[in-house]
Amino acid sequence: MSDMANLESLNPMGLLMITPTRMDKIEAAPNTPLASTDPITELKNALHPLVQYLIIERIIDHVDDARSYVLVPDVAKGTESLAYFSAGQYLSISLAIDGATVSKPYSISSAPVGALKGAYTITVKRSDGGFASCYILDNWKEGDSVVASGPEGLFTYEGIRDAKQVIGLAGGSGITPFLSLARAVVSGTEDFCLTLLYGSRTSAGILFKDEFDALEAACAKIKVVHILSDEEAEGYEQGFITAELIKKYAPAEDYSLFICGPQAMYNFLDAEIEKLDLPHKFIRHELFGEVKNPEKNADYPADALGYEYKLVVNIRDEKVETRCAASETLMVAMERAKVPVPTQCRSGECGFCHSYLISGDVYMPASADGRRLADSRYGYIHPCSTFPLSDVELEVPSK
Amino acid sequence: MPEKYDVIVVGAGNGGLVAAATTAKAGLKTLLIEKHNLPGGSATSFRRGRFEFEPSLHEMAGYGSSEDPGDLRELFDSLGVNLELVAIKDAYRIIDTSNGLDVTMPAGRDNYIAKMEETVPGSKESMLKYFELTDDCIRALDYLTLMKGNPDLGVLMGEHAHFMKLANATLQEVLDLIEMPKLAQQVLTNYWSYLGSPTEMCDFFIYAIMLDRYLRYHAYIPKDRSHEMSLAIEKVIRDGGGDIWYNCPVTRILIEDGVAKGVATEFGEVYADQIISNVIPHKIFGVMADSAAVPEAELKRANARTIGCSAFCVYIGLNKSPEELGITDYSVFISDSDDSNKQFEQMGSLEDNNFMVMNCLNNGNPGCSPEGTSMLWVTQLYNGDSWCDIKPEDYKKVKNDIAKKTIKIYEETLGIKISDCIEEISVATPVTFARYLGTPKGTIYGYQNQMWDTMLARTMNRVPEETIKGLIFCGGHSFMIHGYSSTYKSGSRAGSQAVAALAAMRGEQL
16 A cells, blocks of 8 residues: 555545535525526527517518518517527417418518617518418418527538628528628628629519619629519520529629529439539528428339328327328417427427327328437427328327 | 325436436435436437537446356346446546557556556555555445444544544555555546546545556446436336426525425425435525525535536547548547646636546447447546637637647547548537536536545535435535446435335324
8 A cells, every 4th residue: 555644634524524514505695595596598589589579660572472571579478688699590370260270480680789779670572472471471460479489500600611702592482691790790790702603584573673673782702693584685684593603693703592482493403513613512502481391302102192190199198189181281280289389490490399109101202301320219200391191199298 | 296206306417317227226205307308417418410429428337247247237236227338447547648648548557556556666565555544444434335424433533543544644645654656646546537627636535446446346337328327217116106207407405493394496386305315505595495494504505615616528529430530549638747736727728728638438348339430439528617708609619729729639539630520619618517417617526526525525514514304415515526437326326315214204193
């Protein structure tokens, strides 16, 4: 045994000192009530509110049967200010349609500084084809209340990751996050150069034409190229966004592609983008949106379509039974049955609807399978991108 | 609402998961309620593009191989948690830019001592003393465990005389007393950040036990991030017939005449004979319990304690492999000071905090990201307070500036360029941890480990400090202190305590 004499200075009864010291320390402390919050929690609440109660302050009509809704805090309901956001993010809007609560993501089209002044703007287009968009356009009036999530989504510019030059590819209502991104550049919130290739059908039907003209005029970092599919006109590109067209406007240095548009546009563009041979890191997709037509995927079982299955949903200690067609997601069936299931992205990505599959066979397109690695082994699915292939029993989180 | 449960576990963090698994497996009617939509708390994962990131687990202690299992492997085995974990080869690489120190320390005690002697000639004698004292602590811990916390003073004084002295000594005191060279002290105490307490604040006992567990059993990590561990434990709860309610915040703990009766959620009240809280006492007694039902002792104790630190993490997916980039380490600790006490002070400053750990997950868990890619992960500790003056509109810039700084430190220190191959990046701050853990100031460690509030101090006073009958705490804020293996074990103890309490209650009732 080595010489341990130098431990002599330690109290041989050290162990027995611990409790009296602890008791003294506790006895000396005040018995005042504990703080129910702290500055970090408050900052968290300001940046990531669970819910924001809003009022429609103003409605702005646009071409192409689109409308913008200016949303301000509903102070009476407890929302005193709006959460700041990154340009490109969305709000998940809750809609009560026929007694069922449905949540749909809508990109914010206003600049982040607008949130500090107390307003968000979202823009809704009828040609989306979504029943939620139609519901909003047909029902929302100035002064109405709206329930929204905090700002969500990852379609944002990140200087550490992205090139200084960004080429945006937009179609349809996919233009809304780009309006926010462009506004953020012009107002100095973001620092990058944006060349936007923006597809519309006709020159008269270009949503936000004036807004982008003004942004382009105000700031040399913004350039907008309009591409018309159904019209030939002077000063416009004609046709679709292709690899050739991207190359024509691409800078000599590295650039990031930011893509947002309807499913059909993604399907077409993916093949075009592949021709450009860009590294993964320079291609940023916004969410794909609601997954439809599962049978269009090559790995979908050929004979599965046309059936309707029993869907049993367990939510806490309650059980709901409903039907789900093979062609619709479990989420859509649950919403129709008024089962309150949380959902945000509706694209399989965010995992907000992470649910336990008790029994049954299901199909998830690989492109919309945003699950974590271990999920499939332990029976977890994202119902917003999952289709039934048999009767299904699920356990879902509360909303 | 359903009939009464035997046990309700509030919070599905590591402690809550194992507690619920323990009671469900014992046949008790168990309900686990979690406010988030996922199990695990810190033990989770998140996806960005082609990558699935590990948010919190650097190295799990006490697991060990099937030939030489540690207590954590034994715990998982006894619950029937079926997992494949991978062992980390080396302990750590430590680089100090202020004194040029750069050494990779191996696991295994003999290798560790040899490497230390090579790095700090003349350190061997003090290292042997250190491990001799470590063994004294391990023997004492085994005895205390055997005696279930009621040791015989005579035995302690006779057979555990060193432990009796060491129990109330700081790590710094002991290292100085055994005359360990300063440089060897710096290398040896490198893991201080895992405990969140620097050498002058940390007790020798806990550090000695922890380092031994890493060196003897190696560190382990799961293949599919810690989300996999959470789901594997969750499965034990389901298999045992337990109910799990996600996305269901508990708003109140129901206490009547000093006895926990149940919990309230926005969907109604649920009752049970035993409530296990994975939620920190600060929230239970500050927000969730009726103020009239909060014992003064709980207020005094909570007020006496210090909320532990939070963290800043940068999760990076790179479009090159570790080989292409020349990254060879799993974990490298980088500092610009040789003094953990100074590094601890810097945790209060957004400007001066240059202490960080960089992990390359691929070097511990090959194949964890697609071929030709790699995952890096920066961790720094911060006091939550250091982030409290940031305006929401400045938050993104502040966090990105610090992220850039840490990347620059890594690049300059290691001579490895990564900034041009960043494919995905996600930055977590104390605000992020406050969001996902719901802890005060976003603490990841519960309460500060300090001399009057060490694992020994908490453990010896665990039973006398229970003020509410039927309310048991587990998790990083509880008696075992924080860290993966500690929180799992605290859950096991809480679960077993509930099982025993119910058996006693029912025995009495019969």
